[in-house]
Amino acid sequence: MTIAAATHGMAFGLWPISWIVVSAVFFYNLTVESGDFDVIRRSLARLTGDRRIQLLLVAFCFGALIEGIAGFGAPVAISASMLAGLGFEPIMAAALALIANTAPVAFGSLGIPVTTLGGLLAPMLGHDAQTTTRALPAMVGRQLPIFSLIIPAYLVVLYAGWKRMIEVWPAVLVAGGTFAIGQFTVSNFVGPELTDALSALVSLTAVAWLLRVWQPAEEYTEGARVAVPPTVMAPDGHRLVVATAVTAPDTPKRVFRAYASYGILILTVLIGQIGNFAGLSTLQPPANVTALLKCGQIGNRLCPEPWVGANASVDPQGFRFPVWEFNWPGAYQMSGGRPAALVQREAPVVASSSPYPLTYRLDFLAAAGTLVLLASLLAFIPMAAAGVPASALGTTLKKTARQLRLPVVTIAFILSIATVMNYSGMTSSMALALAKTGVAFPFFAAWLGMIGVFLTGSDTSSNTLFGPLQATTAKLSGLDPVLMAATNSSAGVMGKMISPQNLSVGAAGVGAVGREGEILAKVIVHSLILTTAMGLLALLQAYVVPWMVPAL
């Protein structure tokens, strides 16, 4: 039984979790290989000479785009090195990139922190994974936008002071406002996968448009110097070449093609998820691509019959395509032709003794990872037409595999810890003790999430380790489990800037390895302030404005 839980956790870590990570990083590496990424970087640097607006564009908007697609430290490494390349003082550049990397983190790597949490919580809350992974991002999307709105102002005040922030208030307001609105709308009405990428693009475009009709009265270029483009190595062996704006400008056609690669990614994932949009869930297949890709999935009324294999109601264990759902071996017994869970949860964690099923779902086509891989191949068509050799696919694949070999193993083990602890009852033991903190629990919940990210460096890991604990404690204390699990994620992002792992990525990004301590000293206060604020917001949402919590 324990073996079943441990292996299930590892398998869940590989599919769907690592599958998304690998394809997302593959896509990102492909745009680096084809040169699209450098083109976008240069086009951003050319938009304005004002330091404050460069900071917003690079650290906030562009950083969020990279977080939404690649995640795992890439946004900090990239935006820190870009800022340093533009002439920002290196330690300041790293600190600003780290602080900017908060608002988008819960939806990083195509929403992986919240989708992982949804997968772990679904059997615990007695809802299917689909419903749970809709409710969680909706809740996070009712917490983080408040912070997204203020982070741009926060950054500029830190960099240039309050007075100089007021001078560029239109840019600050447009960057934060459009991102916050995008984040709320997409997470509540579309889903977690594209929340960051779409909001970041909207925000980037909005600031770019604003600059056409408005420019700061006085261009702030303090500390300008001719930057020598340093070549630095990120800790994952990824070579970061910091380009400056002095190279020959790219043609508008080239710039368009570069942005189009990201457009293809977003369109492909959007089309694949069309059935998840608010109001479109009853759309009939084949227009409803989502239902089509999930044919044969239990509960899919629009396409109940699988393409290959027996119907789930006839043979619950049989192999089916394109969605194979089965009970994990060693964790069930057959009774009356149906599999029944062996693990029973008991009072007071649940009202009365009830089964805790350990099921596994291989959604071959509908998984976000598959859609992103497909998008990468589609995006490669225009790249190939423009002369990128086909061998670039192989090189990129090799590079991605080398980069992610160890992180994937780590993810599998961490998910294994979570599953073993959930199914053995260890998580509930901790929750029972935590529930004794009483009415102040929402405040502590925020700190627990932040400590989880501080220690592991990842919101996904923090959600995996503490999300189930938060949800169980919430149920025991009469609070909403969705609210508390989401708080773990939303507050977790505030711990990212002080986690040793991300500090070293930031330091490497600006070529200041060994000066992590100085960066930490600059950011730690802000991590504490922002976590406190999130704790207060969780308290408010738990007791004063509970209508903000989405119904499961």
Place this chain on the structure above:
Amino acid sequence: MAELFHQVYNPVAGSVFLSALTASIPPLLLAVLLAVLRVAPWRSALAAAATAFVLAWLVWACRCR
């Protein structure tokens, strides 16, 4: 027929508090290995997963009750 496994929440000396303390060993170990001892992430995760496995197997799922 396999036996149903009924979860127990206070396996350590019948105390919720001591059980919670014991249950917190795997995440704490992961934290110490990663942040204090600077062990490679995959090794830290493996060590913590092994600890969780042993605790679950010998304490929470113990057939001695």
